[in-house]
Amino acid sequence: MKRNTWQREAVRGALDANDGFVSAQALHSALHATGSPIGLATVYRALADLAVKGDADSLQSPEGESLYRACSTNDHHHHLICRNCGLTVEIEADAVETWAKDVAAKNGFTAAAHVVDVFGLCAACTVTATSQAAAAAST
Amino acid sequence: MKRNTWQREAVRGALDANDGFVSAQALHSALHATGSPIGLATVYRALADLAVKGDADSLQSPEGESLYRACSTNDHHHHLICRNCGLTVEIEADAVETWAKDVAAKNGFTAAAHVVDVFGLCAACTVTATSQAAAAAST
DNA sequence: GTGTTTCTTGAGAAGTGTTCTCGATCACGT
DNA sequence: ACGTGATCGAGAACACTTCTCAAGAAACAC
Numbered sequence: 001m002k003r004n005t006w007q008r009e010a011v012r013g014a015l016d017a018n019d020g021f022v023s024a025q026a027l028h029s030a031l032h033a034t035g036s037p038i039g040l041a042t043v044y045r046a047l048a049d050l051a052v053k054g055d056a057d058s059l060q061s062p063e064g065e066s067l068y069r070a071c072s073t074n075d076h077h078h079h080l081i082c083r084n085c086g087l088t089v090e091i092e093a094d095a096v097e098t099w100a101k102d103v104a105a106k107n108g109f110t111a112a113a114h115v116v117d118v119f120g121l122c123a124a125c126t127v128t129a130t131s132q133a134a135a136a137a138s139t
Numbered sequence: 140m141k142r143n144t145w146q147r148e149a150v151r152g153a154l155d156a157n158d159g160f161v162s163a164q165a166l167h168s169a170l171h172a173t174g175s176p177i178g179l180a181t182v183y184r185a186l187a188d189l190a191v192k193g194d195a196d197s198l199q200s201p202e203g204e205s206l207y208r209a210c211s212t213n214d215h216h217h218h219l220i221c222r223n224c225g226l227t228v229e230i231e232a233d234a235v236e237t238w239a240k241d242v243a244a245k246n247g248f249t250a251a252a253h254v255v256d257v258f259g260l261c262a263a264c265t266v267t268a269t270s271q272a273a274a275a276a277s278t
Numbered sequence: 279g280t281g282t283t284t285c286t287t288g289a290g291a292a293g294t295g296t297t298c299t300c301g302a303t304c305a306c307g308t
Numbered sequence: 309a310c311g312t313g314a315t316c317g318a319g320a321a322c323a324c325t326t327c328t329c330a331a332g333a334a335a336c337a338c
Contacts, residue, residue, distance in 0.1 A: 003285060003334050025324075039288035044325065060199045064295080065324070080246055089246050095238055100257050107219055107228050108262035117254045118239050123247035142305050142314060164295070178317035183296065203324085204295070 007038050011046035012070070015056060020086030021067035021079075059117060082122035091118070146177050150185035151209070154195060159225030160206035160218075198256060221261035230257070 014027050014034075022030075028043045047068050050056035057071045057079070069088060071077075078096070080089040096116050104112035153166050153173075161169075167182045186207050189195035196210045196218070208227060210216075217235070219228040235255050243251035 005286065005334075007287070023324090037288085041289080041326075042287055045286085060203060063323095064199065064203050064205075066203070080242060080248060082248070091242050091246075093238070093242075096235055096255075099232070099234055103219060103230050103232075104257055104259045107230075108265075109219060109221070109257070109259035110262075110265045112257055112259035114257045115254055116235075118243055118248070118251055119253065120243045120248035120251035123249075126247075126249045144305075144315065146316070162295090176317085180297075180318080181316060184315085202295095 007036075007042050008046050008049070010036050010038060011043055012050065012055070015047075015050070015068060015070040018069070020088040021057075021059065021061075021069045021081065022086070023061070023065045023067055025065070027068070078116045078118070080118045080120065082125055083119045084121055084125035084128075087122045087124075146175075146181050147185050147188070149175050149177060150182055151189065151194070154186075154189070154207060154209040157208070159227040160196075160198065160200075160208045160220065161225070162200070162204045162206055164204070166207070198254075217255045217257070219257045219259065221264055222258045223260055223264040223267075226261045226263075 010031055011027065014031055015022070018027075024044050024047055025040075027047070028038070028040050031038050031043065047056065047058070047066075050070075051058045051068065055070065057069050059067050059079070061067050069079075071090070076097075077090050078093050080091050081087070093116060096114070100112060100114040100116075104110070149170055150166065153170055154161070157166075163183050163186055164179075166186070167177070167179050170177050170182065186195065186197070186205075189209075190197045190207065194209065196208050198206050198218070200206050208218075210229070215236075216229050217232050219230050221227070232255060235253075239251060239253040239255075243249070
C-alpha cells in the first residue's frame with residue numbers, strides 16, 4: 001500500500017515547479033526555503049519513487065550528482081539541456097533509436113539501452129556568455 | 140613541466156591492458172595486486188591527466204563511479220558497452236553527430252556537446268544470461 | 279470516533295567515491 | 309652532483325547517497 005503524505009506531494013510539486021533538471025540536494029534546499037521541514041532522506045526516497053513510477057526522469061550530472069525532472073510524458077525520450085541555466089527541452093529521436101538498435105545488433109549485442117543527451121548553451125545563455133567573454137577580453 | 144614517473148606509466152599500462160571501462164578504484168586494486176605500491180590519489184591524478192590529454196576516455200557508470208578506458212583513437216567517438224562483462228566496442232556515429240547538431244541548432248542551442256553511449260549484453264553474455272534464465276525458470 | 283496496524287518520516291550515522299593537504303621524494307636541467 | 313620544484317602517498321576532508329530506528333501518522337476495522 002502506498003500512502004499519500006504531504007511530503008510526497010511537496011516533492012512532486014517542487015519538481016513540477018522547475019523547468020530543468022535539479023539535484024536532490026537543491027530540491028531539499030528549495031523545500032526548506034519555502035518552510036517545509038522535510039527531511040533529506042525523504043526527498044531522496046520520494047524522488048526514487050517518482051523515477052521508478054516514470055513520473056520523473058533522472059540522469060547523472062557530469063559532477064556525479066543525480067538530477068531529476070518532472071516529465072511531461074512517460075514515453076521514452078531524450079533531453080537537450082542548457083549547461084548554464086539548466087533549461088531542458090524534451091526531444092524525440094527516432095533516428096537515434098533506430099541507429100542504436102542497429103549498431104547493437106551489428107555487434108551481436110542484445111538488450112540494448114542507450115544514453116543520449118545533448119548539452120549546450122540555450123539562446124539566452126549564449127548571449128550572456130558571449131557578452132561576458134567580450135567583457136573579459138577587454139579587461 | 141610534465142615529469143615521467145613510473146607511476147604514470149603503470150596507470151597507463153594497466154589501462155591499456157584492459158579491454159573495457161574500469162573504475163579508478165579497480166585500477167588501483169589491480170596495480171596493488173601486481174605489487175605496485177602506488178597511491179589511490181596518484182591513480183586518480185594520472186587518470187584525470189590521461190583523460191584531459193585525450194589518451195583515455197571517461198564516463199559515469201549508472202552507479203555514479205567514474206570509469207576510464209584507453210582509447211585507440213583521439214577522434215570523437217562513442218561506445219557500445221557490455222553491461223555484464225564490460226567489453227567495449229568503439230563505434231562511429233556520424234548520423235548521430237549530425238542529428239545532435241541539428242537538434243541543438245533548431246532549439247537555439249549553441250556549443251552543443253552530447254553524451255551517446257549504448258549499453259547492452261554482448262553475444263557471449265547473452266548466451267550466459269539466457270541459459271541462466273532457463274536454469275532459474277526450471278528451478 | 280477509537281483503536282490497531284504498519285507504512286512513512288526525519289535526524290543522524292554510515293558508506294562510498296573523489297579530492298585535498300602537506301611533508302617527503304625524486305625527475306629533470308644545468 | 310646539485311638545486312628546484314613537480315609529483316608522490318597516506319590519510320583527512322568532503323560531497324552525495326543510503327541505511328537505521330524510534331516516533332509519527334495514514335488507512336482500515338469496528
